[in-house]
Amino acid sequence: MKWRTVALTENSSKTTSAARYMLAGLLRHKGAIVAATLLTGISAFLMTMPNVLMGSAIDELTVSGLSSRFMFYVWTITGLAVTYMLMYFLVGYVWAIVTLAWERDARQEFFEKIQEFSMAFHDTVDSKRMLSVAMQDISWVRFSLNPALRNLISGLSSMLITGILLVSYDRAPGLTGLVTLAGISLPIFTLIMAIGAPVYLAFAYRYANTVEPVRRARSETMEKLTSVAQGVFAGIEVVRAFGAEDKEKAKFQNVSEKYADIVAREGRLAAFYPPAVVLIAMTATAFLYGAYAVMLGAMSVGDLTSIIGLLFSLEFLNFQLPRMLLMLRAGYVNAQRIVDILNWKDPLVEPEEEASGINWLGDIVFDHVSFQYTTGSRKSGHYALKDFTVTIPGGSRVALIGGPGGGKSTVLKLLLRFYDPTEGTISIDGVGLQRIRTKTIRDAVGLVEQDIFLFRGTIRENIAFGRKGATDEEIIEAAKRAQAHEFIVQLPKGYDTVIGERGMTLSGGQRQRLAIARAILQDPKILLLDDSVSAVDAETEFHLRKALDEVMKGRTSITVTQRLRTLLESDLIIIVDRGRLVASGSHEELIRTSEHYRRIFERLPGAQAMIRRAVLSGGVA
Template identity: 30%
Template sequence: MTSKESNQTLKRLFSYAKPYRMYLIGALFSALVSVLLSLLLPVFLGKAVDFIAGPGKVDFNGLLRTIAYMALFIAGSCIFQWTMSFCTSKITYFTVKDLRNSVYEKLNIVPLEVIDKTPHGNIINTMVNDIDAVSDGLLQGLTQLFSGIMTIVGTIGLMLSINLGIGFAVILLTPLSLFVASFISRRTYRKFTEQTEIKGEMGGLIEEMLGNQKLIKAFSYEDRALERFKEINARLHKCGVMAQFYSSLTNPCTRFVNGVVYASVGILGAFSAIRGNLSVGQLTSFLAYANQYTKPFNEISGVITEFQSALASAKRVFALIDLEPEPSDEGLLSGIQADGRVSLKNVYFSYDKSVKLIEDLNLEVKPGSRIAIVGPTGSGKTTVINLLMRFYDADKGTIEVSGVDIKKMQRKALRNMYGMVLQDTWLFEGTVRENIAYGKEDATEEEIINAAKAAYAHSFIERLPNGYDTVITKEGSNLSQGQRQLLSIARVMLIKPPMLILDEATSNIDTRTEIHIQKAFARLMEGRTSFIVAHRLSTIKESDLILVMNQGRIVEQGSHEELLRKEGFYHKLYYSQFHVTQT
């Protein structure tokens, strides 16, 4: 990251902290006062030594007065250090909260293809680990950096006021400390940046493997998955070792510099004291300042190391925030009177622009029609659904609902016209009642129960420990796959939309239950335009129109009987599922 990029990143980060700048001002003020009080201690320590220097020359009154001042300074320094920590924590947590909110809000408005193309583990790692790194390395390190610089400047000023010669000697040794800090920070930044990227890669792999454990075990992929993990882990180990190696140089290197400065002050101060240019107390103050002067370099070196790591993390966070959102729906139609007519005219679309998928797709759907979409894997069936719902926008051509181009209406309005049941169910952690009412939060108890009965889910819900108040665990792990699918169907039964999309909606339900569900869908689909994506062709015989897709095109269309009589692509597809040959 260049210096310009670093400055831009810092500027953006502090724009998030701007609403809480009073806490920042409080932290900096507290740090300043705490440093000033701690800098006064060596002065009074030197005076205390001078009060007891020499036999019979102890000034008890002066000594007690000096000790009282020192106690006061120590207490004040502790109070302001606590205040500094309090203000720093406040601004850090508030800023991090807003930063995470910004990332989450952006994820809700980016196009679906961005989510599809980005490993989910990377996104999770950015939202959790990278933002934590920003919190620890940038925001909390700010006051440490400020107090460290103030300590160095203040210490130099006080040493010069005591003895110019020794003060200048310490200043001449300062570049050695700066060189050490610069040497370490440059090398740690590169390694911490690389380490952050590998952590994101590892997070993506772990998320992928944990989410597909059944598939991994079914295909005996454990060894290959382990090899992939080991390869990434080996790179992370190598990079981490080097990052920690350079980072670990901080303490011994700065301690060496501390020793050089302390020894120089001790030797020069001793000669000055012998010549009578310094009192014993002043020499004591000088030695205390020498120790105090070098200590901030340790802290600053550590802070700079964390800064480098945090800047790399902040860049990843802002890269996520800067993702291009979906075009605004402002000014578009908020709703239309949908009659169920759907039209696709000269539609072209592909996920990868170099690989053609849907080309010149044309379709006219009458109100209340049941449209089945069939075809081999990769033919474009689910892609048509994505286009109808505007999860993706067509590259060319228009899609109209009730004569209105869907690009002229708000996405929310369009999607509210459809009820959608997918093969992959999704349930959230909450009660059965809350999951059914997901699309209609103000639904009455009677409506929820009727929807469950219509989906043939009521009977199994009643057998659950707490009925409709039973809490579903994460992703519905305490329910069977079929039960989860029934609840998903009940959601649609509740909202009764004007149009339906059923994408393999009964694929995870046993045959007996499927018969009931098909009857329920038949009632639900009466008077509603329905799109049914199915691999089991036996489930779509009653459709008004069957669209047979292959390589992104509609190669055949007609009723079940018409398509069988043609003895074309559908004929082969249908009878291939029953392993019989027509003669």
């Protein structure tokens, strides 16, 4: 049985509760879940009826011996037992199909929702927490639905059926008037169920509430455990380089022991189940009353056997219900953790109607732009950019320079609309970026990042990542233009060579060339390069410069750089320092007018030799 993957909430932008989240996936398959619930009720009925027939069989055996009627009871009980076993497996199968479909849909929706959030979300929510929620919390919610919810429905159905049957025994002629109060006949079995069942359920609910803080602590500690492990695996080279294996082992053991303590506490809660005392009291009271009725001849031994059998069948709840309540309440806690992420309010809002006819080769204007990154749930208080105003002519080559933390990478991120400005506006050809959907922007704006990220997969897949349906010829051509083809064909499987996580099996220069090939294949109208030739030797840089010269034609390019050649070849140089615009202009203009630029320029490799030559020739560097 298969279902199409669906969202678990009616509207992805709509806030949902944990309970609704848990049930929404089940309600997507109403026919299957209704059938599963009915089958669960029927299964409970089949489990209860043999107790009634057992009493009738004992009475028949006492009166008539091994009569045909007695054998009828025997075969009926056997048939009910076999039917119950078949029904049990059928019920388990249907519930498994529905809840596994829920888990699949929930994990898919979670992944898709995370993809929709802006980078502000990833600044706020740790990746280890997302991994823990996506893999463990969703699985725990599924466990709370099956087997916990299924067995809870089965147990409550058994209690309801048992209550109805016990009430029917009170209507027997012999029991009427057996116990009276102020002349009124008391239906003892009815009172046992009417008083005992609500008290039992009330204590069970209170017990379930005690589980919540324990399960929340368990989930959070597992998140920390995942974080420690993931940190070590991601930074294994640093751990080995500093000989910190023992330190990391001790850190992991410390968190692991805390987790074990919480699990043990959860186990103790499951072992000590106060509502069990209520059920034992109900059974004891019913037995004493039934025994009194048998002694007076008001009830047969068979009927007493049936009643005790019914109540003892409920004793199974004392073994099953604590664990099921614990799992159900725990699932609610896990669902709340998931919902907290799904309900995250994104500050970046997509326009309802997108601007059309955008000229991506138009001027890019930063108009009094200020920006703060988010730390936790609040702005950091520190401006990465402050009152930044500059106009970048369309089709120009721009160099962006400044000291560390000056705001250079922030400019690129805002152009990609990873974030919206805290204050001010950014426009292209007079159209504000906030009027353009992020997908449209990222189809038109390409990035070669400084910290190159390559996915675990083939070289072919990594180059074609930004362009769906790229042909082999286009991939190879992009690699050639990025000066990557030569080293690729020397690898064991060429373009089908699988590279390690983050491309760690390649050198820094090779990773950068693949990133440039990826950007070339995307063919963006605006190209952003974040120090993209910093990890290559002089010869490779020469070839890359030739490739980049070619790919920059007919488009706007903005390069974060400290390279002398890039500055000299740029149409516009923008200097940012501590988030503020210091100066902008061509190299010739800035070398004459900006002391800040001259200081930067004089420190660049090769600059002093150029200055000396300029002085000797009587010109400007």
